[in-house]
Amino acid sequence: MLNRVVLVGRLTKDPDLRYTASGVAVANFTIAVNRPFSNQQGEREADFINCVIWRKPAENLANYMGKGSLVGVDGRIQTRSYDNQEGKRVYITEVVADSVQFLESRNSKGGQPQGGGQGSGGYQDNQYQNQQQAPNNNQYSQPTGSPNDNMEPIDISDDDLPF
Amino acid sequence: MLNRVVLVGRLTKDPDLRYTASGVAVANFTIAVNRPFSNQQGEREADFINCVIWRKPAENLANYMGKGSLVGVDGRIQTRSYDNQEGKRVYITEVVADSVQFLESRNSKGGQPQGGGQGSGGYQDNQYQNQQQAPNNNQYSQPTGSPNDNMEPIDISDDDLPF
Amino acid sequence: MLNRVVLVGRLTKDPDLRYTASGVAVANFTIAVNRPFSNQQGEREADFINCVIWRKPAENLANYMGKGSLVGVDGRIQTRSYDNQEGKRVYITEVVADSVQFLESRNSKGGQPQGGGQGSGGYQDNQYQNQQQAPNNNQYSQPTGSPNDNMEPIDISDDDLPF
Amino acid sequence: MLNRVVLVGRLTKDPDLRYTASGVAVANFTIAVNRPFSNQQGEREADFINCVIWRKPAENLANYMGKGSLVGVDGRIQTRSYDNQEGKRVYITEVVADSVQFLESRNSKGGQPQGGGQGSGGYQDNQYQNQQQAPNNNQYSQPTGSPNDNMEPIDISDDDLPF
DNA sequence: TTTT
DNA sequence: TTTT
Numbered sequence A, B, C, D: 001m002l003n004r005v006v007l008v009g010r011l012t013k014d015p016d017l018r019y020t021a022s023g024v025a026v027a028n029f030t031i032a033v034n035r036p037f038s039n040q041q042g043e044r045e046a047d048f049i050n051c052v053i054w055r056k057p058a059e060n061l062a063n064y065m066g067k068g069s070l071v072g073v074d075g076r077i078q079t080r081s082y083d084n085q086e087g088k089r090v091y092i093t094e095v096v097a098d099s100v101q102f103l104e105s106r107n108s109k110g111g112q113p114q115g116g117g118q119g120s121g122g123y124q125d126n127q128y129q130n131q132q133q134a135p136n137n138n139q140y141s142q143p144t145g146s147p148n149d150n151m152e153p154i155d156i157s158d159d160d161l162p163f
Numbered sequence E, F: 001t002t003t004t
Helices: A055-064 B055-064 C055-064 D055-064
Strands: A003-011 A016-019 A025-038 A044-054 A070-083 A089-104 A126-129 B003-011 B016-019 B025-038 B044-054 B070-083 B089-104 B126-129 C003-011 C016-019 C025-038 C044-054 C070-083 C089-104 C126-129 D003-011 D016-019 D025-038 D044-054 D070-083 D089-104 D126-129
Touching: A003 A044, A003 A089, A003 C003, A016 A055, A025 A055, A044 A055, A044 A070, A044 B070, A055 A089, A070 B044, A089 B089, A089 D089, B003 B044, B003 B089, B003 D003, B016 B055, B025 B055, B044 B055, B044 B070, B055 B089, B089 C089, C003 C044, C003 C089, C016 C055, C025 C055, C044 C055, C044 C070, C044 D070, C055 C089, C070 D044, C089 D089, D003 D044, D003 D089, D016 D055, D025 D055, D044 D055, D044 D070, D055 D089
Parallel strands: A044 A089, B044 B089, C044 C089, D044 D089
Antiparallel strands: A003 A025, A003 A070, A003 B003, A016 A025, A025 A044, A070 A089, A089 A126, B003 B025, B003 B070, B016 B025, B025 B044, B070 B089, B089 B126, C003 C025, C003 C070, C003 D003, C016 C025, C025 C044, C070 C089, C089 C126, D003 D025, D003 D070, D016 D025, D025 D044, D070 D089, D089 D126
C-alpha cells in the first residue's frame, strides 16, 4: 500500500550513528520542519520529526551533516512499539528515509568553523541513496579528519565517495 | 518547509468524531498500511498511522467510512506534546490530513450489512477536501439514516453532499 | 535532488507491454486522475498522465490490470525528447513508476466478464515493486489464461507470483 | 483522486510572469532536477520539469527567485492540450505548484551580484503558499528595488511580504 | 487518443 | 489498542 513522505528541514542536532550487533550502520536524526502558517499567537511553529536511515547513507549523513544542516528526506512512515522499563508499551512513529539530500551544510563538527568571509553554504547535488542491499557484516571504516564544511569537491576514491 | 505525506490503507476502526468547545469537528482515525516487503520471518507487517482531519471532511469521514474502509490520505506530519497524568511529557507524531479519498467502503455501521451477492465495493470519486476555512461555530447537523455502503450515487441536496 | 510523485487513478486503456532488444519488459500506460474541484462550467475534469514501468512489474501490470482498473502509482517525473519524422524535437514528460499498487481490477481481457452477482472489486494488497535489478536478457514467458478478475488468491508457484 | 508531486531543483531561467485578461498573475518556470543515478555513459542527467504557479506566489517567485535558484515545489500534475498553428493537437504535462519554497537564491537580476566574500546563500524559511482564493481583478503592485539576493530579513510592510 |  |  502507498506510504510516501517527503520533508525538507534542518537537523536539530548531529545525527546519532550506531551499529547493530552484525555491523549494520544506522543513524537516527530529527529534523525541524517549519510550518507554513502561524498559530493563534502569530508565531511560526515547527514539527520535529524523528527519522532513521540505514547502511552507507547513515554513515554519510553522520560524516557530512550536523546540527542545523538543511536536508531533504524521501521515505516512508514506520510505526513500532517496545516495552519501557516500567513495563509500559511505548508506541513510536518515525520516518524511515530511503534517501537524504544535502541541501546545505551548516555545522562545523570540531573543525574550521563555517561562515566568515568564505562564501559558505553552497549546494552540491549530493544525495544518500539507500541501496537496500543485503546488510554486510564488515565493520565500516569510519572516515576521520576534515569535515569539509564548505562542501567543495573532495578528492577521494570512488569507493569512499558517498555521493 | 516541505512536509508532505501520501498514504493508502485501511481504517483500523471507525473514525472517532468529536467537536471542540467552539463547535469545530475533528476526527481521529488510524490507518493500517501494509508494508511492501516481508520481515525476516517472512511475514508482511503493517504500519499503524494515526491521523486527524478537521471540519466538514471529518464529519464526512465519520459518516461514510468505518473499520476496514480503504482510504487515501494526503497531508502532512505534525508533532505535538502534552503532559500526561503522571506529569510525564508525551510526544505525539501524527498525520494531519488535508484530504481523504474514499477508495472502498467496507463497513455497514448499523444499516443494511454490506456484501452478500450484490456486487459491493464500487468506487466513486469521492474525496474530502479540507477547505481550511475559518472554523464556523454552528453545531453541525449529524446526517443519519442509510449508510449507503455500496457507495452508489445518493440523492441529497448539494449542501449536504460531502463530495 | 527530490523528485517524487504519487497518483491514484484509472487506466484509460490496457497497458502497452513491449520488450527492448535485449529482452527487458517495459509497459506504458495512462491513468486518468479526476481533479478534486470543478471547472467554471461546473464539470469535473481529469488529468491524463502517461506512465512507464519496467521489468517484472511491467509484465504484472499488463497481465492483471486493464482499462478502467484503479491503481496507485509511486514514482518520479522524467523528461526526455526525440526528433519526430518531421525532424522536429518533441518533448515528453511522463512518470516512471517505482511501484504500482492494485486497488481494483476492472477489466476482463477476453475472459469471464467481471461484475454480475458475484461481489466484485475486492482489494488485495498487491503491489508491483520495481526491484531496479540489472536487466535480465531472457525472454519472459507470458502468463496466459484466466485473468482472475475478482482478484481472489490464485494458486501459482511463488516464482510467477507478481505480489 | 490522489495527485501529489514534490520536487527540489533549480530554475533553468528566470520565471516568466504574466497576467490574464482579468488581471490574475501566473508564472511559468522550469526546474532542473538532477537524477540520483548515472546513465550508461556514467553521466548524471537531469529532468527539466515545467511548472506553473498562480496569483501572489507567482509574483513572489518572479520577484525573488531567478535562473539558478534552488526551490522546492509542492503541487500536482496537470495535463492539457491545445491546437498549434499547424492545426495539430499538442499535449502538455506540467506541474501546478500549490507552494514554492525558497531554498537558495542564486541570481542577481540587475542588482548587486551575489557571491563574493560575503557569505552568501543563506536559507530563510520563505514559502509561497497558494491560497486558492478567488481571483482578484486588481492590478498587482509590482515590488521594485533591491532584489536582496542574500535573503536577509527585509523591512517592508506585512502586506507586501511574500512570506 | 482518454478512466468511473 | 490495530486493517484486508
